[in-house]
Amino acid sequence: MIENSLINKLQNFGLNQYEAKAYVALLSIGTSNAYSISKVSGIPRARIYDIIESLTNRGFVMFEETSDNVKNYTALPADVFLERIREEWSSNYDDMEKELKQIEAKEKKDDIYISTVKGEKNILTFCRNLMKDANEKIVVSIWDNMYLELLPDLQKCIERGCKVSGITFGVENPISVLDKHRMNKIHNSVEKKPWFILSSDSKKLLYGHSSEVNGNAFYTEDSTHIYLLEDYIFHDIVINRFIKKEDNENIAVKMISEILNEMKSDSQK
Incomplete structure (x- = not known):
C-alpha cells in the first residue's frame, strides 16, 4: 500500500497526485505494463496511459516496446530521480529568489509598516x-x-x-x-x-x-x-x-x- 505521506511529499516537488502514485507503484513492482501499474497504484485505467506518458516526457519513467507492440515501463532509479528533483527544485528556487528580490527592491514604501x-x-x-x-x-x-x-x-x-x-x-x-x-x-x-x-x-x-x-x-x-x-x-x-x-x-x-x-x-x- 502506498503511503499518503510520501505521495504528499512528492506533490510538493511538482508531481500531481496520480503521477506520484504511478511512479511509486512502478518503483515498487519493477518493470511492468500499464494494467499492473493501474492496479497497484489505484489510478483509473482510463487515466493511466496519460499519467505514464506525462512521467515519460519528464524522464521519470522509461519504456520498451515488445515485438507484439506491448509497452513495458520502468521507473527511473530512486537516486537518479531524487537528484533530478533536487536539481529542478534548486533551479526553481534560485529563479524565484532572484525574481522576488527584484520585485521587493522596486517597491519603495513611504509609509511606516x-x-x-x-x-x-x-x-x-x-x-x-x-x-x-x-x-x-x-x-x-x-x-x-x-x-x-x-x-x-x-x-x-x-x-x-x-x-x-x-x-x-x-x-x-x-x-x-x-x-x-x-x-x-x-x-x-x-x-x-x-x-x-x-x-x-x-x-x-x-x-x-x-x-x-x-x-x-x-x-x-x-x-x-x-x-x-x-x-x-x-x-x-x-x-x-x-x-x-x-x-x-x-x-x-x-x-x-x-x-x-x-x-x-x-x-x-
Missing part, C-alpha cells in the same frame, strides 16, 4: 534570516529558550566578523558578548510570557513574544522603532553592569526595587 509574524517556526526562521543578512551588527534582548535555539546563528555572526551585543534573561552562562540580566519580580509576573528583540544593522527589527510562546512577533524597518528598542536594550545593559560594579550592591538593589514598586503602583491606578 509593521508586519505580524505568527508562530514559533516562522519567528525562528525570520530571526535566522535577519542574522544571516546582517553585515555589521546584531543587537538582542532574549530569554533562555530562544537563546538556545539561536545560539549557533549568533556564533556564526561573530565568526564572520559581525558585532553581537545585547542581554539575556534566565541564561546561566551566555556567550561573552552578551550580558546576563539580573532577575526581578517583574520578570516573574502573572502573564509569564517572555519576549525578545532582535535588531539587524539598525535597519531591520523583529520583536514580540519569545518563539516558544508560539504567538506573534512584529517586524519593521521604521528607524524610530529601531532606535527606541535598541536604546531600551542598552539601558538594560547599563543598569545591570552598574549593579555588578556597585561597591554596595544593596543600594543598587534598593534603588531597583523602588523603581519597580513605582511602576507597579502606576499600573494599578
Whole structure:
C-alpha cells in the first residue's frame, strides 16, 4: 500500500497526485505494463496511459516496446530521480529568489509598516534570516529558550566578523558578548510570557513574544522603532553592569526595587 505521506511529499516537488502514485507503484513492482501499474497504484485505467506518458516526457519513467507492440515501463532509479528533483527544485528556487528580490527592491514604501509574524517556526526562521543578512551588527534582548535555539546563528555572526551585543534573561552562562540580566519580580509576573528583540544593522527589527510562546512577533524597518528598542536594550545593559560594579550592591538593589514598586503602583491606578 502506498503511503499518503510520501505521495504528499512528492506533490510538493511538482508531481500531481496520480503521477506520484504511478511512479511509486512502478518503483515498487519493477518493470511492468500499464494494467499492473493501474492496479497497484489505484489510478483509473482510463487515466493511466496519460499519467505514464506525462512521467515519460519528464524522464521519470522509461519504456520498451515488445515485438507484439506491448509497452513495458520502468521507473527511473530512486537516486537518479531524487537528484533530478533536487536539481529542478534548486533551479526553481534560485529563479524565484532572484525574481522576488527584484520585485521587493522596486517597491519603495513611504509609509511606516509593521508586519505580524505568527508562530514559533516562522519567528525562528525570520530571526535566522535577519542574522544571516546582517553585515555589521546584531543587537538582542532574549530569554533562555530562544537563546538556545539561536545560539549557533549568533556564533556564526561573530565568526564572520559581525558585532553581537545585547542581554539575556534566565541564561546561566551566555556567550561573552552578551550580558546576563539580573532577575526581578517583574520578570516573574502573572502573564509569564517572555519576549525578545532582535535588531539587524539598525535597519531591520523583529520583536514580540519569545518563539516558544508560539504567538506573534512584529517586524519593521521604521528607524524610530529601531532606535527606541535598541536604546531600551542598552539601558538594560547599563543598569545591570552598574549593579555588578556597585561597591554596595544593596543600594543598587534598593534603588531597583523602588523603581519597580513605582511602576507597579502606576499600573494599578
